[in-house]
Amino acid sequence: MTSLAVTRATLARVLRDRTALFYMVLLPVAIIVVIGVTVRGFDEFRIGLVPAARTGPVAGELLSGLQDAPGLRTRTYDAEADARTALRRTELDAVVLVPSGLDAAVRAGRPVTVTVLVEPSGSAGFSAVSSVSAVVAEHAARLQAARFAADRTGGTFDDGLVLARGAEQASAPIAVRTETVNGQSDFLPLGYSYSTPTMLVMFVFINALAGGAAIVETRRTGVYARALAAPVAARTLVFGETAAYLLLAVLQSVLIVGIGALAFGVAWGDPLAAGVLIAMWALVGTGAGILAGALFRTPEQVHAVGPTLGIGLGMLGGCMWPLAVVPEWLRTAGHAVPHAWAVDAWTTLLSRDGDMSAILGEIAALAAFAAALLTVASLALRHRLIADGGA
Structure with a gap:
């Protein structure tokens, strides 16, 4: 069995799970639409x-x-x-x-x-x-x-x-363009353009954590143990699961971006920079989800702790309110979590008309978070699979 086969099997299993689809697709879409209808026209x-x-x-x-x-x-x-x-x-x-x-x-x-x-x-x-x-x-x-x-x-x-x-x-119209020299905004645009990027950061991370429950359930039912008896290397299973959950995180990000752009006219800034930022955040979420699947013992634990942890980190990282309005010490503490770096990058793209070069610092920070989470998660899951397979 190759890693690609593991990825296909995991994707098929998740897509057949109605509960997982509800939290990954229906719930985010419903909240996005409700917020979009509520705040639409906020800047009119x-x-x-x-x-x-x-x-x-x-x-x-x-x-x-x-x-x-x-x-x-x-x-x-x-x-x-x-x-x-x-x-x-x-x-x-x-x-x-x-x-x-x-x-x-x-x-x-x-x-x-x-x-x-x-x-x-x-x-x-x-x-x-x-x-x-x-x-x-x-x-x-x-x-x-x-x-x-x-x-x-x-x-x-x-x-x-x-x-x-x-x-x-x-006659050709005369366009008037205003520009503030050396002007920068520390806030995302008003209305739906404010809530959509922060919802992307929140939902992708929370759903990635929730995806760890499927890994725990697969461990508990002995699927990994039977695969290791095939024999299949533990690293093959880890890589296949990581690729599957990374694809799911990217798909959910594309869904949120598409709804925001097509239904509510949200401009996501420079396409290259936005794409890299979305991919990097998907890696961060994937690492957190795989780590949750390796550390928790039951799916119920994941469902109980995951959303609370995700919302708490989102609040600390500026998904609920701009970090520019909080005290300096809280702003510094907020940047201890990856959410703050992601929101900073979206602020640069959407409020300062930034490009890829303008968010290189935030991308580097997110890459460090992603590398650390994926490394620890891979080692923890591999250790857990070997232990379960030998039990």
Whole structure:
């Protein structure tokens, strides 16, 4: 029996285990989706739109611009009173009142005022006004261009508006890029982009520890002992099991990355750096899982201790809150576990637009953790298999 055969057998056994699949696939996916739905729009302003009773094409275009604007999450209300109530309940950051007669006023060349309501005690409302004002200003510039075109060509306002739209689509947009010189963020991006990398770190490690229960059960049922009697070298079994659990950790990481990117638009940064980081973290988790399978005597012990240990190390390593906000001594203690180095690397990739060279220090630290865990785990499991086989 080769190591590859051991890997195939282990993968087949795990994939047939419904309990293992629940913890590896269904539970992470369910939590990811729940958190994603909950925090989605966390970095958007909530805007209530109150259109006039009769909305013409010009007013309709303004409403469409507000609805499609990035950074704004809009909801339309039929009555101004309902929108004001939602604003008082802090369900909205601002309310936009589209005035009646907007189309007629624009065609007649009269100024139009778009009223924006905010709560004076809320800071988000005044920031939302800036975003709304940008959309309204863009719309007003288009209308001014239409008026200018109509005056020049002697046509109607609607003809000028068509010309203005065509010129706007044909011209190359001017992009504004802001950059803070020597600026760095110690925090992951807000919203779902914050929770997804930390969930990857947490789930892969916890599920790797839980995978140790399958190793304990295989030991207890004598499968390894019969394999050693074949005879099969203990190192072959150890290498095959390690490869199998490494593949499972990588597959779970790819699942989390795919859901975050496809369903919630999470950007994972430089592809090469992210791939290396995911692979290195999978090695760390695999080492921890193999070590748990070698040290514990019953699967119940693994299930009882593994999640608690995984969550505790995750909290210490900054998966629950940024280590930048904790005291210096706790930040130093947090870097005694691999989770902190993984979160630091994700922070560099996602908040500082880093690449592979920017996370070499974190990768080296994770490689040291992985090497130590895999070495100790391999020796412990090999010793355990030899002892069980001779019993």
